[in-house]
Amino acid sequence: MNVDQCVHCGLCLTACPTYEATGLEMESPRGRLVLLNNWAANANFQSRDAAQWLDDCLDCRACESACPSNIPTGHLVEEWRSTVPLGTANRRLLLGLSQAVGSPRGLKRLQRLIRIGQNPLGRWALSKLGSLLSIATGDVLDGLPPSILPGLSRESLTTNMPNADTMMFVGCIMDAVYNQSNEHTAALLRLAGHTVTVPSNQVCCGALHRHGGDPATTRRLAKANIKAYEATGAQQVVVNAAGCGTTLKEYPTLFESGSEWHFRAISFSRAVRDVIQTLAERPLAQLTQQSTTITVHDACHHTAQNLNQSTRALLERAGFSIREMPNSTRCCGSAGVYNLTHPSMGRTLAQQKVSDIPPETQIVAAANPGCILQIQAGTRHYGRNTVTVRHPIDLAYDAYRAAGYLGGVADAT
Numbered sequence: 165m166n167v168d169q170c171v172h173c174g175l176c177l178t179a180c181p182t183y184e185a186t187g188l189e190m191e192s193p194r195g196r197l198v199l200l201n202n203w204a205a206n207a208n209f210q211s212r213d214a215a216q217w218l219d220d221c222l223d224c225r226a227c228e229s230a231c232p233s234n235i236p237t238g239h240l241v242e243e244w245r246s247t248v249p250l251g252t253a254n255r256r257l258l259l260g261l262s263q264a265v266g267s268p269r270g271l272k273r274l275q276r277l278i279r280i281g282q283n284p285l286g287r288w289a290l291s292k293l294g295s296l297l298s299i300a301t302g303d304v305l306d307g308l309p310p311s312i313l314p315g316l317s318r319e320s321l322t323t324n325m326p327n328a329d330t331m332m333f334v335g336c337i338m339d340a341v342y343n344q345s346n347e348h349t350a351a352l353l354r355l356a357g358h359t360v361t362v363p364s365n366q367v368c369c370g371a372l373h374r375h376g377g378d379p380a381t382t383r384r385l386a387k388a389n390i391k392a393y394e395a396t397g398a399q400q401v402v403v404n405a406a407g408c409g410t411t412l413k414e415y416p417t418l419f420e421s422g423s424e425w426h427f428r429a430i431s432f433s434r435a436v437r438d439v440i441q442t443l444a445e446r447p448l449a450q451l452t453q454q455s456t457t458i459t460v461h462d463a464c465h466h467t468a469q470n471l472n473q474s475t476r477a478l479l480e481r482a483g484f485s486i487r488e489m490p491n492s493t494r495c496c497g498s499a500g501v502y503n504l505t506h507p508s509m510g511r512t513l514a515q516q517k518v519s520d521i522p523p524e525t526q527i528v529a530a531a532n533p534g535c536i537l538q539i540q541a542g543t544r545h546y547g548r549n550t551v552t553v554r555h556p557i558d559l560a561y562d563a564y565r566a567a568g569y570l571g572g573v574a575d576a577t
């Protein structure tokens with residue numbers, strides 16, 4: 165894809181959260197394409213300002229659906245990130261965090277650190293450390309769930325079950341922080357009649373690495389996940405995090421066209437389904453209406469997968485009535501670790517998102533761990549303390565459990 169294909173029509177401008185927040189052309193998709201062109205053509209153009217404007221891109225992909233030339237601006241910025249030296253535009257931090265989530269051992273260490281941050285002294289220490297490193301650790305800690313079970317979800321879920329029809333992809337932050345949501349996902353898949361296996365050799369999808377400009381590690385992780393899936397013999401790979409789902413579905417783009425790994429990645433990506441998609445194919449029972457007022461934040465990567473209506477359908481079957489949030493598809497500013505590396509823009513977008521939550525809302529449903537964390541922290545910072553942010557799967561699980569369809573997490577095994 166050549167950035168010259170931009171016809172400068174400007175249809176992408178209003179879709180772009182960073183343009184909306186700043187009003188600056190260089191913070192828009194169209195402006196970033198000009199920057200990318202000039203960056204490649206002229207070394208004198210490679211300034212700190214240009215790097216900052218490019219690195220401010222959230223990779224939310226909202227511009228792509230608005231663009232008549234189908235220009236993948238998010239991917240083009242990812243490619244640019246892979247060419248800038250370490251230390252530029254927060255890349256060093258991003259790569260450090262990417263290493264932490266790249267293996268189960270690293271994830272367990274990260275989980276221990278996060279759980280320390282849940283007590284007041286630990287929170288103070290981690291916030292101070294974050295300040296020294298110029299990362300907004302405190303913002304993220306404020307969004308954590310009240311309790312995180314020790315251990316990764318892959319340790320409590322059934323692993324390596326033979327002849328299962330579904331491989332469940334457990335992710336990294338979902339595995340370590342929202343481990344209960346993974347257990348709920350497995351329980352609902354079983355309620356829908358699927359047999360579920362959770363291979364222990366699966367790894368992080370590589371989204372953070374890809375967004376941070378580290379294609380080599382992304383490819384290594386992709387190969388590990390493809391091999392783990394092939395060994396299961398399952399018909400589908402089910403994932404509950406919108407960002408992971410998009411990355412898994414795009415694995416073929418990581419490999420040279422026509423190569424063995426390209427073909428294997430195509431077969432894998434065709435098997436990947438978001439859990440919302442899977443549950444839409446075998447709908448659960450319709451439950452009676454509940455009184456709780458909920459609204460939905462559409463994660464950017466759920467929108468990219470065209471899953472927003474299916475999310476509402478699942479919640480309505482579980483008995484919820486939905487009060488629509490204005491600008492529900494606008495990025496909340498989480499974007500992987502963007503809220504850590506770009507605290508100012510991250511806070512602006514979080515504040516906008518919180519101001520869009522309709523009055524009297526008790527719960528915001530969001531199908532991506534980063535969004536849950538970011539919006540929950542935002543509710544605490546911007547005066548909506550009574551609002552809880554939860555994964556739609558958790559809401560559905562609680563509803564079906566209360567209605568007697570599920571006996572508890574133990575039933576998930």
Ligand code: SF4
Binds near residue numbers: 221
């Ligand atoms: S990916 Fe998102 S932040 Fe980046 S240019 Fe496109 S709309 Fe703007």
Ligand code: SF4
Binds near residue numbers: 170172232234
């Ligand atoms: S919508 Fe596409 S073609 Fe039009 S200005 Fe934006 S990037 Fe260029």
